[in-house]
Amino acid sequence: MQTFAIEALSWPDNGADLRRQVRTLVADHVHPANPADRTNCWAVADPAFSRTLAAAGLLGMTWPKEYGGHERSPLERYIVLEELLAAGAPVGAHWIADRQTGTLLLRYGHEEERRRWVPGMARGEIFACIGLSEPNAGSDLAAVRTTARRDGDGWVIDGQKVWTTNAHNAHVMIALIRSEEGSERNAGLSQFIIPMDTPGLTVRPILDLTGGHDFNEIFFDNVRLPGTALLGVEGEGWKQATAELSLERSGPERYLSCLTLLTELIRAVGPEPSDCVRALIGQLVSETWTLRLMSASVAAQIAQGHDPALEATIVKDLGNSFEQAMPALIQAAVETDLSSDAALPIMLGHLLQVSPSFSLRGGTREILKGIIARGLGLR
Amino acid sequence: MNDQQHMLSDMADGLFAGLGPSATMEAHWSQIEALALSSLLLPEEAGGFGGTWQDALIVFRLAGYHALSLPVAEAAIAARLAAGTGLEGRGTIASRTDGTVEGDCFTGAVHGAVMSEGADFIVAPGPQGGSFLVATAGGERTPSVNLAGESRDVWHFESVPVAHVTENVFVMGAFARVAQIAGALDAALAMSVRYVNERKQFGRPLAKFQAVQQSLATFACEAAAANCAAMGLAQALDRGNAHYEVAAAKLRANRAVGIGTSAAHQAHGAIGFTQEYALHPITRRLWSARSEFGGDSHWAALLGGRVAAAGADRFWADLTALTD
Numbered sequence: 082m083q084t085f086a087i088e089a090l091s092w093p094d095n096g097a098d099l100r101r102q103v104r105t106l107v108a109d110h111v112h113p114a115n116p117a118d119r120t121n122c123w124a125v126a127d128p129a130f131s132r133t134l135a136a137a138g139l140l141g142m143t144w145p146k147e148y149g150g151h152e153r154s155p156l157e158r159y160i161v162l163e164e165l166l167a168a169g170a171p172v173g174a175h176w177i178a179d180r181q182t183g184t185l186l187l188r189y190g191h192e193e194e195r196r197r198w199v200p201g202m203a204r205g206e207i208f209a210c211i212g213l214s215e216p217n218a219g220s221d222l223a224a225v226r227t228t229a230r231r232d233g234d235g236w237v238i239d240g241q242k243v244w245t246t247n248a249h250n251a252h253v254m255i256a257l258i259r260s261e262e263g264s265e266r267n268a269g270l271s272q273f274i275i276p277m278d279t280p281g282l283t284v285r286p287i288l289d290l291t292g293g294h295d296f297n298e299i300f301f302d303n304v305r306l307p308g309t310a311l312l313g314v315e316g317e318g319w320k321q322a323t324a325e326l327s328l329e330r331s332g333p334e335r336y337l338s339c340l341t342l343l344t345e346l347i348r349a350v351g352p353e354p355s356d357c358v359r360a361l362i363g364q365l366v367s368e369t370w371t372l373r374l375m376s377a378s379v380a381a382q383i384a385q386g387h388d389p390a391l392e393a394t395i396v397k398d399l400g401n402s403f404e405q406a407m408p409a410l411i412q413a414a415v416e417t418d419l420s421s422d423a424a425l426p427i428m429l430g431h432l433l434q435v436s437p438s439f440s441l442r443g444g445t446r447e448i449l450k451g452i453i454a455r456g457l458g459l460r
Numbered sequence: 461m462n463d464q465q466h467m468l469s470d471m472a473d474g475l476f477a478g479l480g481p482s483a484t485m486e487a488h489w490s491q492i493e494a495l496a497l498s499s500l501l502l503p504e505e506a507g508g509f510g511g512t513w514q515d516a517l518i519v520f521r522l523a524g525y526h527a528l529s530l531p532v533a534e535a536a537i538a539a540r541l542a543a544g545t546g547l548e549g550r551g552t553i554a555s556r557t558d559g560t561v562e563g564d565c566f567t568g569a570v571h572g573a574v575m576s577e578g579a580d581f582i583v584a585p586g587p588q589g590g591s592f593l594v595a596t597a598g599g600e601r602t603p604s605v606n607l608a609g610e611s612r613d614v615w616h617f618e619s620v621p622v623a624h625v626t627e628n629v630f631v632m633g634a635f636a637r638v639a640q641i642a643g644a645l646d647a648a649l650a651m652s653v654r655y656v657n658e659r660k661q662f663g664r665p666l667a668k669f670q671a672v673q674q675s676l677a678t679f680a681c682e683a684a685a686a687n688c689a690a691m692g693l694a695q696a697l698d699r700g701n702a703h704y705e706v707a708a709a710k711l712r713a714n715r716a717v718g719i720g721t722s723a724a725h726q727a728h729g730a731i732g733f734t735q736e737y738a739l740h741p742i743t744r745r746l747w748s749a750r751s752e753f754g755g756d757s758h759w760a761a762l763l764g765g766r767v768a769a770a771g772a773d774r775f776w777a778d779l780t781a782l783t784d
C-alpha cells in the first residue's frame with residue numbers, strides 16, 4: 082500500500098532566477114505597517130500589489146498568451162506562489178482569480194465570457210470570489226438551494242451564498258447553483274459566472290472574530306444573467322465544482338500561511354537559542370521541508386496532466402494541521418507578552434485567533450479525512 | 461520509477477515477502493548474495509551494481525515493508541564505504557563510537573553493530589567525523605538486541621588498525637532507517653485497512669465507523685509524509701551533501717512512527733497485541749528505528765541550531781537552495 086505517489090521531482094532550471102525576481106519585487110513593494118498582515122497573507126488584499134505582480138508577468142502565468150497569460154509551466158508558477166507566501170506578500174486580491182476562476186473560465190467558459198474576464202485577471206484588475214457555501218449547505222455542499230431558472234435566452238438567479246471570501250473586492254463570482262427545478266443532491270446543479278455589479282446582487286460584510294473583514298454574505302434577488310453566463314455544461318455543475326476544489330486545495334498556501342511566524346521566531350530568538358527552542362525550530366523546519374516536497378510533488382503531477390486529488394487532500398490536511406499546531410507550539414516554547422507591539426507577539430496573537438479557520442476553509446478536516454478514507458477503501 | 465527500478469522493486473518485493481521477519485543469516489543470507497543486493501550501492505568500477513540512493517530507497521523501503529530480518533541495507537552501505545580500502549567479505553554498520561582513533565589505530569567500543577556475528581568488517585562513525593572501517597577479526601563481540609529482537613552488538617577493540625573514509629556512515633544509517641520506517645508504516649497501514657474491513661462489531665465492519673476511518677486517514681497522511689521525506693533524502697544523497705535533509709527526514713519519519721503505530725494498534729484491538737499476530741514485528745521495529753542513527757533530540761538540535769545560526773533572513777533562501 083502506498084497512498085502517495087512519490088515520484089522524484091525535477092524543478093525548473095530557471096528556478097533560482099525566478100526566485101530572485103520575486104524576492105526583489107517583494108523587497109521593493111511589501112512593507113506592511115502591521116506585522117499581522119504578513120501572516121495568512123493570501124487573505125490580505127492589496128490591489129496595487131496585485132497590479133505590480135501582473136506587470137511583472139507573474140499573474141495568469143500558465144494561461145495562454147491569447148488571453149493575457151504568459152504560457153509558463155505550472156512549476157514556474159508554483160515557485161512564484163511559494164516565494165510570495167513565504168515572504169508574507171499581500172496576494173489576497175487576485176489569489177482566487179489566479180488560482181481557480183481564470184483557469185475554470187478558460188476550461189469551461191463561453192468564449193465571450195473568457196474574453197471579457199480573463200485578460201483583466203492577468204492584468205491584476207479583475208478579482209474573483211467563490212460561491213459555494215450557503216446557510217444550509219456547508220460540508221454538505223450538495224444541499225445548495227440557490228436557484229437558476231431559464232428566462233428566454235438567459236437565466237434568473239434567486240437565493241443566497243455565505244462565507245464568500247473577497248466578495249467585497251471581487252468583480253466576478255463563479256457560483257454553484259441549482260438549475261433544474263425539483264432536482265436533488267448533486268444532480269441538476271450548474272456553475273455560473275456572475276458579475277458582482279449585476280442588479281439584484283447584494284454583498285454584506287461578515288466580520289470575523291478579530292473584527293477583520295474577509296468574508297461576506299451574498300443575496301441574489303431576481304438577478305438576470307445572459308445565456309453565456311452558464312459555465313460549461315448545464316447540470317454538470319457538481320463535477321466541475323469538484324474539479325475546481327482540486328485546484329482550490331492543492332496549492333502551497335495550505336501549508337505556508339504561518340511560515341512568516343516561524344521566520345519571525347528565528348529572528349526573535351537569535352543565533353543561539355535555548356535547547357528547547359532550538360529543538361522546536363528543528364521540528365518545525367523538518368515539517369516545512371517535508372510539506373514543501375509533498376506540495377510540490379502534487380504540483381508536478383498536476384503539471385503532467387494527472388489529477389492527484391487524494392494526494393492534494395493529504396497535503397491540505399497535513400498542511401492545515403501543521404499551520405494550526407505552530408502558533409500554540411511557539412506560544413509554549415517562548416515567553417511572549419501578547420499585549421506588546423513587537424512583531425513576534427503580534428503575528429503570534431493574530432495566528433492563534435485565525436488559525437482555527439484553516440481546517441474549515443476549503444473543506445473541513447473531517448470532510449478531507451473522509452475523502453482520504455475513501456481512497457483507502459474504507460467507505 | 462524507471463524500468464530498471466521496476467525490476468529491482470519486483471525482485472526485492474518477491475524475495476523479501478518470502479523471507480520476512482523470521483529469516484536467518486545461516487539459512488537465507490545466500491539468497492540476498494545470489495541477487496547481489498549487498499553490492500547495490502557499490503560503484504560499477506568496483507564490481508558493484510552502481511545503484512543510486514533512489515535505487516537503495518526502493519530496496520530498503522521494501523525491507524522495512526516486509527520486516528525483513530536480514531541486514532541488506534547495512535551490508536549495501538558497508539560495501540560501498542569499503543570500496544578501495546582492501547576490506548572484503550560481508551560488512552555491516554554501527555551507529556555509535558566510544559573511543560579514540562590515533563593515526564590508523566582504534567581503541568574503544570562501537571555500539572549498535574547490526575547483525576555483526578560472522579561479519580568480516582564494521583563501518584562506524586569516526587570520532588572526528590567521517591567513518592572508519594575495522595576488521596572484526598581483531599575485536600571482541602558482546603551480543604545485544606533491540607526491541608524487535610534484531611541484533612545490535614557492541615564490539616571492543618584494543619589498538620587495532622582501521623581505514624578512514626570521508627563519507628558519513630551515520631547519515632547513511634539514518635537514511636536506511638528512514639526508508640525502512642516509510643515501508644513499515646505502509647505495511648502497518650495496509651494491515652490495519654485490511655483488518656478493519658474484515659472485523660465486524662455492532663453488526664458491521666469496523667471500517668464503516670467514522671471514528672475508525674478518520675484515525676486511519678490520519679495514519680495514511682503520516683505514512684505519506686514519511687515516504688516523501690525518504691524520497692527527499694534519497695534525492696539529496698544523490699545530489700551530494702545531505703546534512704540538512706537527513707535531519708529533516710529522520711525527524712519527520714520519527715514523528716510518523718508515533719502516530720502510525722498507535723493508530724495501527726488501536727485499530728487492531730487486542731489481537732494486535734499478541735505475539736502470534738504479525739503486527740508487532742513491524743511496530744517493534746518502528747519503535748527501535750526511531751532511536752537508531754539519531755533520535756529526535758539529536759537531529760532537532762542539529763537542524764534547529766543550524767537554521768538559528770544562519771538567521772531568519774537565510775531560512776527560506778537556504779531551504780529553497782537545497783533543490784534549486
Ligand SMILES: Cc1cc2nc3c(=O)[nH]c(=O)nc-3n(C[C@H](O)[C@H](O)[C@H](O)COP(=O)(O)OP(=O)(O)OC[C@H]3O[C@@H](n4cnc5c(N)ncnc54)[C@H](O)[C@@H]3O)c2cc1C
Nearest residue numbers: 211212213214219220244245246438441442443444445447
Ligand atoms: C475563513 C473562511 C473562508 C471561507 N471562504 C469561503 C468562500 O470563499 N466561499 C465559500 O463558498 N465558502 C467559504 N467558506 C466556507 C467553508 O467552505 C465552510 O465553512 C465549510 O465547508 C464548512 O461548512 P460549515 O461552516 O457550514 O460547517 P458545517 O458543515 O456545519 O460543519 C461543522 C462541523 O461539523 C463537521 N461535520 C460536518 N459534516 C460532517 C460529517 N458528515 N462527518 C463528520 N463531521 C462533519 C465539520 O467537519 C465541522 O467540524 C469559508 C470558511 C471560512 C472559515
